[in-house]
Amino acid sequence: MTNPMPRGLRLLTAFCRLTGLHRTLCPLLGGMGLILVLHRVLPPSPGPRIMANARIEITPDFLEQLILFFRGRGYDIVSLDQVHDRICRGSSETPFVCFTFDDGYADALEVIHPVFRRQQAPFAVYLITGFPDRLLIPWWYMLEDLVLRRDPVCFTWQGREYCYPCSDADQREQAYAAIRQLILATPAGELDGCLEAIFAGTGIRSGDYDHLLLTWDMVRRLAADPLVTIGAHTVHHFNLRELPPDMVRREILASRQVIEEHIGGPVRHFAYPFGSPAEVGRREVEIAGQCGFATCTMVKEGTIVAGHRDHLAALPRVEVTGRYQDLTLVDLRRCGVLSLLRNGLQRVVTL
Incomplete structure (x- = not known):
């Protein structure tokens, strides 16, 4: 389900589509690469929808277009471990993109996994353990x-x-x-x-909504594929800023422990619930940073640069939604144009 873009964004994308001006900014603003955050991938549903839910859904065709789009522009599609390694090196010979999918919906196995298997590309699922444990209902x-x-x-x-x-x-x-x-x-x-x-x-x-969510058997099947990284995303997907510090720590650590017990391997990456600065502050980043993850990711417009090696617990991710399934808009974002508009001249986008 797509919606008309706001007029300003529509004019900007039309201008860039005609001129290609944004591509001249890529060497300056594009950084080493970017991390994408998505949620669900499934065919369009007929009938009326509520936009808040439709916006977290993209189609399988658009997902495949995204993969081919980045490959066609010389990007490496990398895992979260590889993101960490490239940030720590402080350089990347070729630009990279990392696909991450939040929450743990069943289409991660049923729809997303087949697409990435076909393309032989890695991706990550940040799992709310309350989904397979049926502690959290959708x-x-x-x-x-x-x-x-x-x-x-x-x-x-x-x-x-x-x-x-x-x-x-x-x-x-x-x-x-x-x-x-x-x-x-x-x-x-x-x-x-x-x-x-x-x-x-x-x-x-x-x-009646259990079928929307991953089971532990499905999680194990995903984790068995070397292309797939399973990351932690807390137990209940609470707004961490509203919790006392001990509960924040418990939500983070318990989710990692439960996943590790089920998949029989380490969980090295974490994503904050909701992920915007409204739900993630310095306290949350400090606590997550003490939990021993290689990376922790937010949801904030921004590309990855060498300076992020000092901010591995607050890496930005660019959100791709079903509201605007438009490759020109993706092009603006990979080149850092929207980050420039939203964050000014801030090169290291973090909190």
Whole structure:
């Protein structure tokens, strides 16, 4: 599902498509390479969608186009271990790109893995262990179905009544956004009760969504392939900035330990939940940096440069979404143009 770009971004991509000016900036702004963050890969679904969910989904065709796009421009497709090695060397003979997929959806094995096997290219999956352990339910997809099926959506939580009209697309988007924010703002210890209040009596059951998530058997099958790196992504995917320090450390270390027990090998890489500066601060980077990972990655527009060897616990990743499946936009990002617009002249993009 794609959306029209904002006017400014549309004009910029059109200008660069015509002139190729951005490519002249690549030697200056492109750095050694970049790390991409994606989530899901699956065929387009018919019918109405909620953009917050559709935006984390790209099509298999676009994924293959991305791989061929970077190879056609002389990029090495590398693993996270290779990213670490190149940063530590401080140079890269050829530019690189690293594909990472967050959370641990079943399409990592069913769709993504076959594409990378066919292309003989490495990729990484940052796994929320609460997915295969079934400690975390994909309530965001349950909520999408709720606002698409019911009008209005009404529930009571902590003595307050909530009611959202859902008769058209705009109302459904607004209802989804409001309820999502309520869920995200709910303290961890109260989350189950909040979800029960929202979905009680709706016919929407969490077990019906298990097929969206990796099982441990599927994780082991992925980990058995040398092309695949399994990284840690916490247990519950909480906003770490809202947790006390001991719980932050526990979320990080427990996820690594559980994965290592299941795959029988070390887990050397970590990605912060959500990953933006709104959810990742200096405290979180300091704690993660003390946990012994080779790299820790955020979600922030920026390419990788030699100076990142001093910031291995806060590496930027460029997010590719289903909202704009446009290779010209990808070209702008690999050349560092969007990083320049968003981060100014900051060369080492980190916190």
